[in-house]
Amino acid sequence: MSVKFNGKHLAKFIRPEEYDAIYPQVELAHRQLNDHSGPGNDFLGWMDLPHTYDKEEFARIKQAAEKIRSDSDVLLVAGIGGSYLGARAVVEACKGVYHNDIEDGVKIYFCGNTISPTYLNDIIRITKGKRFSINVISKSGTTTETALAFRVLRKLLEDSVGPEEANKRIYATTDRSKGTLKQLADAQGWPTFVVPDDVGGRYSVLTAVGLLPIACAGIDIDALMQGAADACDAYGVCSPDNDAYRYAMTRNILYRKGKLVETLACFEPDFAMMNEWYKQLFGESEGKDQKGLMPTSCIFSTDLHSMGQFLQDGSRTMFETYVDIKNTREDFYIEELEGNFDGLNFLANQNMSVVNRKAMEGTILAHTDGGVPLGVIEVDSLSAYDVGYLIYFFWKACAVSGYLLSVNPFDQPGVESYKKNMFALLGKPGYEDRKAELEAKLNG
Numbered sequence: 001m002s003v004k005f006n007g008k009h010l011a012k013f014i015r016p017e018e019y020d021a022i023y024p025q026v027e028l029a030h031r032q033l034n035d036h037s038g039p040g041n042d043f044l045g046w047m048d049l050p051h052t053y054d055k056e057e058f059a060r061i062k063q064a065a066e067k068i069r070s071d072s073d074v075l076l077v078a079g080i081g082g083s084y085l086g087a088r089a090v091v092e093a094c095k096g097v098y099h100n101d102i103e104d105g106v107k108i109y110f111c112g113n114t115i116s117p118t119y120l121n122d123i124i125r126i127t128k129g130k131r132f133s134i135n136v137i138s139k140s141g142t143t144t145e146t147a148l149a150f151r152v153l154r155k156l157l158e159d160s161v162g163p164e165e166a167n168k169r170i171y172a173t174t175d176r177s178k179g180t181l182k183q184l185a186d187a188q189g190w191p192t193f194v195v196p197d198d199v200g201g202r203y204s205v206l207t208a209v210g211l212l213p214i215a216c217a218g219i220d221i222d223a224l225m226q227g228a229a230d231a232c233d234a235y236g237v238c239s240p241d242n243d244a245y246r247y248a249m250t251r252n253i254l255y256r257k258g259k260l261v262e263t264l265a266c267f268e269p270d271f272a273m274m275n276e277w278y279k280q281l282f283g284e285s286e287g288k289d290q291k292g293l294m295p296t297s298c299i300f301s302t303d304l305h306s307m308g309q310f311l312q313d314g315s316r317t318m319f320e321t322y323v324d325i326k327n328t329r330e331d332f333y334i335e336e337l338e339g340n341f342d343g344l345n346f347l348a349n350q351n352m353s354v355v356n357r358k359a360m361e362g363t364i365l366a367h368t369d370g371g372v373p374l375g376v377i378e379v380d381s382l383s384a385y386d387v388g389y390l391i392y393f394f395w396k397a398c399a400v401s402g403y404l405l406s407v408n409p410f411d412q413p414g415v416e417s418y419k420k421n422m423f424a425l426l427g428k429p430g431y432e433d434r435k436a437e438l439e440a441k442l443n444g
């Protein structure tokens with residue numbers, strides 16, 4: 001098992017009987033997920049996905065990635081939320097945050113995830129004089145941020161290579177049959193990939209949504225899916241020892257004890273976008289009906305120099321979950337310095353990963369002593385296989401955690417409010433009444 005939940009540091013915060021007491025609710029959640037009888041049961045396509053995914057499309061994804069890698073210097077991936085975070089998270093976890101600067105071959109840039117004109121201009125600058133392709137990703141096919149960026153980038157591509165060649169360099173990942181993007185793709189003859197109906201955005205990284213950009217980065221998507229498939233089997237067993245369920249129970253028990261915030265922390269900067277992916281997964285799944293733990297994140301030891309004080313001594317509203325990556329992608333041997341001018345020879349003659357681990361162990365003990373409940377998710381490495389495994393671990397834990405909280409973990413009705421206001425304020429037809437009302441509030 002390449003992902004484990006280690007709760008040994010939680011012993012002074014949660015008694016074994018508390019797990020026993022909540023476990024029947026886990027059994028119920030397990031049953032509801034398996035027989036599709038719980039809330040949001042039309043969005044459970046992720047559950048068997050690592051086994052049942054469309055193999056024909058998977059092969060087309062690999063072919064498209066090969067083509068992009070051979071005919072493009074740059075791949076622009078336009079998408080937001082679930083159509084953005086997972087792909088970037090896996091690419092950076094497996095290849096590192098500086099993969100574009102270090103690796104030969106196609107550079108991958110993400111856009112359509114903001115309305116910042118500065119950001120878009122920078123993306124346009126990146127494409128100057130480069131051969132580029134676009135992967136536009138939107139399940140609904142109507143998301144404003146993505147559609148707006150895509151409108152600009154598509155024109156850029158058409159101006160650069162002509163409409164006919166542009167049509168061969170635009171890859172659309174969207175709904176099987178509906179939405180503006182699907183209609184456009186069919187009309188223009190762009191290669192299309194499908195976001196299955198029963199897979200929500202935040203559960204879509206192992207569909208074409210994530211797989212095409214991830215394959216373009218040269219990551220082994222077979223290994224990624226295999227990791228998820230093995231996790232699907234491991235966490236498919238209903239038992240108090242199921243680590244995904246243990247993590248879900250821990251979250252819920254701590255929430256009931258008044259903890260309102262979870263901080264996911266990792267001592268590896270390559271994990272920063274996985275943190276962001278986790279925030280969408282748990283934030284959109286659980287933050288509703290005026291309930292839920294607020295997911296936050298840190299990268300340590302970096303953030304120990306900013307958030308460390310609060311975590312050690314501040315208000316005791318949070319618990320921490322550390323992602324412990326057992327084997328780093330690379331190591332660095334620290335040599336002894338003659339004269340020991342910087343006083344750091346006590347660190348010498350060992351690998352830097354050992355120093356990082358001691359920092360983690362020291363932090364675990366300090367924060368636990370400071371009254372922060374702390375669990376550890378142990379991951380073998382950030383290989384494609386282990387990342388696939390970890391993704392499924394979080395999926396399963398999140399679904400059960402949502403059911404334990406008695407919410408529908410698979411919808412996100414609250415996200416619409418800002419959109420409606422934005423459309424009204426921008427004068428989108430159909431929003432006239434709301435526009436007047438909102439302007440009165442703003443100017444009042």
Ligand SMILES: O=P(O)(O)OC[C@H]1O[C@H](O)[C@H](O)[C@@H](O)[C@@H]1O
Binds near residue numbers: 081082140415
């Ligand atoms: O893929 P799309 O339809 O463009 O949606 C992208 C994202 O935007 C929405 O507002 C949702 O809150 C997210 O769950 C979703 O992942």
